[in-house]
Amino acid sequence: MALILHDTLTREPRALTPLDGKTLRFYCCGPTVYGPAHIGNFRTFVAQDVFRRTLEMGGLPTLHVRNLTDVDDKTIRDSQKAGQSLADFTRYWTGKFHADCTALNLLPPHVEPSAVTHIPHQVRMIETLVKRGHAYTTGDGSVYFKVSSFADYGRLSHLEDRELRLGATVASNATDSDEYSKDSLADFALWKARKPEDGENFWPSPWGEGRPGWHLECSAMALEYLGEDFDVHSGGVDLIFPHHENEIAQSCCATHGKFAHHWFHVTHLMVDGGKMSKSLGNLYTLEDLQKRGYSPAEVRYVLISGYYSAPLNFTFHSLDAARQALQKLAKFAKALGDAAKNNTLIPGPFQEAWDTLNSDLNVPGALGAIFATINKTKPSTLTAEQAQQAWSGLHFMLKALGLNIPAEAEEVEIPAEIIALAEARWQAKLAKxxxxxxxxxxxxxxxxWVIKDSKDSYQVVKK
RNA sequence: GGCGGGGUAGCAAAGUGGUAAUGCACUGGUCUGCAAAACCGGUAUGCGCGGGUUCAAUUCCCGCCCCCGCCUCCA
Structure with missing residues (x-):
């Protein structure tokens, strides 16, 4: 069964079949490593992870490329503020990012290229664009892409000429713009000439020392690892314009390909019904939530529990709900018994959940179907074979969603006095x-500590 | 203003031209000395508002209101 996925460009759901007939190749815009990623960033990465897992569980191999932006205004500025070299600074935050990804059970991309390590690729691409008349240099040694040279510009974001021209008008009227200003405000930088505030962070190029523009890195790395044409490109909705629009323009003008054939955008996460922002104090990192006692699995559950194309409202109540939901899944798995465990993962009784997931990555619908199946399945009434099928189906879906159900409460050391107290209480109870x-x-x-009684025994567990 | 995404029970969130999945919360029951835990049930006459089409609309059409995002470097 092929995954049906909505395509931002054509604005309709389309079945995904690999261009090369074998491997689904896709590119995701990765993080800018200048600080901790917040849960909003992770909503996108987690959605991309479910996308990949769904394809792979469906039997389709993938080639997943996700970049690291390790040179731009923010990384340079903040590394200087921290008194570190750009490389040391971004290495630190890359490590943090990877730790969070692992905790959230994100499959590592097959290739994770960084902008700094692909400067020559970017320079080559700029040379081609200049040669083909799609880019021009300014007096200070910067290079800009000429938006007017690409007729399809604006097709992805559906921005009309009016909006784009607005920018051009402002540019021509600007009196304080420097003498090297670009032709049109809509034009964007491919290469930025070295400036004093860049410090040590500059590289040689045919146009002089400088550094690459942000938009170009993704195009250059996608070209390097996925080719001129590839299946899917993904990112947060905010990247549609200008980032992805610019990527299309650069790539199509520098190659003979069509670049990405399908666009997959993830809508933003909201917190307490509104935008997440530092000033409102509602911008959370995974670490913040872990400090409050929530597990990464619970955070992941919340992040996937909304349809990727609809706004999702993040609240602490939703984290509590996620905890209970995961417990319910774990209890069901446990109730099936150890004998039900097996290595064959197929949807089986969870076929409806699997079908729902393949219908435009409808995770909330799939979760609903999982629970509906669980609710009508009584583990105690199943034959050994049925129990195995249920176990297999459940774990198939859990793997597709990347959900790890909570392990059996690991054996925590119960202090002797607590054991004594619990035993005393049990004896008192027996003595009425x-x-x-x-x-x-x-x-x-x-x-x-809390006591859980059963018929003729009890359990002491930590609260 | 333009473009895009939304408005479904207390919260979150699916879905459908024929009468509303699911999770949490709440609540009834079983169990218990009473609880907790566990298990079994219940809970939206209603799907932003107003019109229209239809035998039938939450689902299609028109108008309006509200929320969120983007409109030059924010996932």
């Missing part, structure tokens, strides 16, 4: 000495 039993239970509670 209710007051004494209740006192013991209260003491345990105060100490952070």
């Amino acid at each position: 000495d209710w007051p004494a039993a209740d006192v013991a239970r209260k003491e345990l509670d105060a100490a952070g």
